[in-house]
Amino acid sequence: MIKQVNEHKTVSCEDELRFFKAVWNNSEDNLFIVLKTEDGDFITERTNPALVKLFQFTPEQASGSSLKALLPAEAFQKIAQRYNDCLQNNAAVHYEESHVLDDSGGVRYWETMLLPIIDEQTGEQRVFGISREFTRLKRIEEQLKLANERLEEKVKARTKELEEALQKMEKISIYDKLTKLYNRHKLDDELTNEINFAKRYGNCFGLILMDVDNFKTINDSLGHVIGDKVLVEFADVLKQSIRQTDIAGRWGGDEFLIIVPKASRETILHLVNTLQKNIKQHEFEKVGLLTLSIGGAVYKESDDVDSIIQRADRALYKSKNKGKDNFTFE
Numbered sequence: 598m599i600k601q602v603n604e605h606k607t608v609s610c611e612d613e614l615r616f617f618k619a620v621w622n623n624s625e626d627n628l629f630i631v632l633k634t635e636d637g638d639f640i641t642e643r644t645n646p647a648l649v650k651l652f653q654f655t656p657e658q659a660s661g662s663s664l665k666a667l668l669p670a671e672a673f674q675k676i677a678q679r680y681n682d683c684l685q686n687n688a689a690v691h692y693e694e695s696h697v698l699d700d701s702g703g704v705r706y707w708e709t710m711l712l713p714i715i716d717e718q719t720g721e722q723r724v725f726g727i728s729r730e731f732t733r734l735k736r737i738e739e740q741l742k743l744a745n746e747r748l749e750e751k752v753k754a755r756t757k758e759l760e761e762a763l764q765k766m767e768k769i770s771i772y773d774k775l776t777k778l779y780n781r782h783k784l785d786d787e788l789t790n791e792i793n794f795a796k797r798y799g800n801c802f803g804l805i806l807m808d809v810d811n812f813k814t815i816n817d818s819l820g821h822v823i824g825d826k827v828l829v830e831f832a833d834v835l836k837q838s839i840r841q842t843d844i845a846g847r848w849g850g851d852e853f854l855i856i857v858p859k860a861s862r863e864t865i866l867h868l869v870n871t872l873q874k875n876i877k878q879h880e881f882e883k884v885g886l887l888t889l890s891i892g893g894a895v896y897k898e899s900d901d902v903d904s905i906i907q908r909a910d911r912a913l914y915k916s917k918n919k920g921k922d923n924f925t926f927e
C-alpha cells in the first residue's frame with residue numbers, strides 16, 4: 598500500500614509504520630495509549646519501552662491491564678479525572694505529577710500532556726499521553742531556591758552587622774572617646790540648634806567655656822596617662838554639676854563647653870559657682886586639687902555660632918590673664 602506524503606514524495610505504509618515504531622521505541626519520554634471502558638476504567642493498550650522500564654511493568658501490565666486494578670484507588674481517581682477531562686473537552690490537558698519510585702532516591706517529577714483520540718466510527722475513546730521527566734531541572738530549581746534563601750540570610754545578617762556598625766559610628770561621631778561627653782562636632786550642631794531657636798522664638802541661652810589650669814604640667818610631670826585620667830575625672834565632676842537640660846561636651850584638649858538653654862547671666866553665674874565649688878572640692882587622683890579658668894557669654898540677637906564662641910573664648914582668655922582660677926563674662 599502506498600501513501601501520498603506530499604506532492605513530491607510517496608511512502609509505503611510499512612515504511613511509515615517502521616518510522617513511527619522507531620519513534621515510539623526510542624523515545625526517552627514516556628508514551629502511552631489507554632482505552633476507556635464502558636464502566637469508567639482505562640485499559641493500558643500501548644506503553645513504550647521507556648515507560649515500561651520506568652515503572653517495571655510486566656508484559657501484562659504494559660498492555661491490556663486495567664488501571665483501576667493497577668493503581669491505588671486514590672491515584673486511579675485522580676488520573677481518571679484527567680483522562681475524562683481530556684475526552685469530554687476533546688482537548689489537550691497538561692499537568693505536572695510526581696512519584697516516589699522504589700529504586701529512586703526521593704521524589705521525581707514529570708510534565709504530562711494528554712491528547713484525546715476519539716474514533717468517530719466505533720465511538721471508542723482513547724487517551725494518548727506523553728510524559729517528560731524534569732526531575733533534574735526541579736532539583737536545580739530547589740538548589741537555586743536554597744542558595745537564594747542562604748544568600749538572603751547572609752544579606753540579612755550582613756545588613757544587621759552594617760546597621761550595628763553604623764549605630765556605633767554614629768555614637769562615636771557624637772561622643773568624645775576619652776571623656777564620653779559630647780564631642781566638638783555634636784556641640785557645633787547643638788549650638789546651631791540653639792542659635793536657630795533663639796532667633797525664631799527669642800529664647801536666650803548661654804555658654805560656658807572652661808579650661809583646666811596648668812594641665813600641661815600634669816602631663817609633663819606625671820605623664821599622659823594621668824593627664825587622661827584627670828580629664829575623665831573632670832568630665833565626671835562636670836556632669837554632676839550641670840542640669841539635665843544643659844549640654845556639656847569636650848571642646849578640645851583640656852577645654853570644655855557647656856551650652857545652657859534658657860539662661861540669663863544669673864543662671865550662668867550660678868552654674869559657674871557650682872562648678873568652681875565642685876572642682877575645688879574634688880581631689881584628683883595622684884594630682885590633688887585643680888582650678889578652672891572660665892569664660893561666659895549670653896546670646897545676643899546679632900550672634901551666630903562663631904561670634905558667641907569667640908566671645909566666650911575671649912572671656913576665658915581674660916580669666917587666664919587675670920591669674921587663672923577666674924570667671925569672666927563677655
Ligand SMILES: Nc1nc2c(ncn2[C@@H]2O[C@H](COP(=O)(O)OP(=O)(O)OP(=O)(O)O)[C@@H](O)[C@H]2O)c(=O)[nH]1
Nearest residue numbers: 808809810811812813814816821822824825850851
Ligand atoms: N593627657 C592628655 N593631654 C592632652 C589631651 N589633649 C590635649 N592635651 C594636652 O593638654 C595641654 C593643654 O595645653 P594648655 O591648655 O595650653 O596648657 P595649660 O597647662 O593648661 O595652660 P593654661 O591653659 O594656660 O593653664 C597640652 O599639653 C596638650 O598636649 C588629651 O587627650 N590627653
